[in-house]
Amino acid sequence: MKIKFKLNGELKTAEIVSYMTLLEVLRDTFGLTGTKCGCGNGECGACTVIMNGHPVRSCLILGVEADGSEIFTIESVSANGLSDLQKAFLEEGAVQCGFCTPGFIMAGEALFKRTQNPTDEEIKIALGGHLCRCTGYDAIFKAFKKVKVKKTL
Numbered sequence: 037m038k039i040k041f042k043l044n045g046e047l048k049t050a051e052i053v054s055y056m057t058l059l060e061v062l063r064d065t066f067g068l069t070g071t072k073c074g075c076g077n078g079e080c081g082a083c084t085v086i087m088n089g090h091p092v093r094s095c096l097i098l099g100v101e102a103d104g105s106e107i108f109t110i111e112s113v114s115a116n117g118l119s120d121l122q123k124a125f126l127e128e129g130a131v132q133c134g135f136c137t138p139g140f141i142m143a144g145e146a147l148f149k150r151t152q153n154p155t156d157e158e159i160k161i162a163l164g165g166h167l168c169r170c171t172g173y174d175a176i177f178k179a180f181k182k183v184k185v186k187k188t189l
């Protein structure tokens with residue numbers, strides 16, 4: 037099947053088989069391996085990308101559903117240097133093995149696009165369902181709060 041969509045700001049087309057997930061299309065067809073496959077069944081958040089403005093789990097979406105959509109992956113975030121959130125993750129020690137990090141960052145980028153001044157509750161909801169087996173979640177939460185303070189100064 038042929039799909040046509042906007043990927044990281046550029047119009048793309050691809051021939052894919054109907055059962056490929058969006059995660060497989062991004063990684064295997066387009067070589068965008070920054071998006072990770074942690075569980076493959078919607079439980080870990082590592083595969084999160086932004087689709088039509090919303091964070092989604094790309095392992096749960098079929099590639100054919102991307103037809104006509106606009107998708108941003110982690111590769112788009114640092115195209116012009118690290119984002120505020122990526123810098124805050126480094127400063128707060130919120131990255132260890134880094135496997136979960138692209139998913140958290142994409143959830144955060146979507147959140148801060150929606151609101152520069154999220155409440156603690158909104159941050160927690162954005163982090164919900166993202167699993168990290170290394171850092172615990174305090175450092176990640178602090179990184180989000182740091183960006184909020186910077187954006188609202």
Ligand code: FES
Nearest residue numbers: 074075076081095
């Ligand atoms: S790989 Fe998609 S949620 Fe875990």
Ligand code: FES
Nearest residue numbers: 132133168169170
């Ligand atoms: S930093 Fe290793 S899983 Fe989160």
